[in-house]
Amino acid sequence: VLTQPPSVSVAPGQTARLACGGNNIENVHWYRQRPGQAPLLVLFDDSVRPSGIPGRFSGSNSGDSATLTIGTVEAGDEADYYCQVWDPRLDHPVFGGGTKLNVL
């Protein structure tokens, strides 16, 4: 089970930190989903940015909590963000419930 806060609010230009709690979680991936759109991979394997994702997006993982950090937040960052890991015992993905990032 991955636990995410339902919402986080930040002002433009500030830094947003989105948490994803779990038990011995590894290789956490993060997706951004804007309203009416498909999820988009923004970080994988805890902290790796796919091509095209700006450097403002970074990540970390302590084992029981992963964090997606978005620096210099912009209005376009307002979206739902989901963390995801793989459950090797069940052999399928597990998602957090998602955090809605509100840009004030």
Next chain:
Amino acid sequence: QVQLRESGPRLLRPSETLSLTCSVSGASMRLYYLTWFRQSPGKGLEWVGYIYFSGYSNYNSSLKSRLTLSVDTSQTQFSLTLTSVTTADTAVYFCARRKLGESKFDPWGRGVLVTVS
């Protein structure tokens, strides 16, 4: 650049069968899994199941009795069949690609809203 696109009927009656297709273009699916997800209105992402290009599949246990995933011989058309739908199956259905040995999903199709009413 690989692209995925879901297609299928948008409106179903309870007890009917849902059939969706995910069309893959721009790259081979060899060594990739095609995974289906769904998202009920206002809710989070739910894993539905996945199928490997060779045909191996794994289903969400809550849907297993009603779900069938398949892939055609060209390995560019992936199908989802869900029988005896109810209003609880109303959702946006997405397909996404996952590479063998990896656990991330990229890219995703744009999704298709299926309403059971």
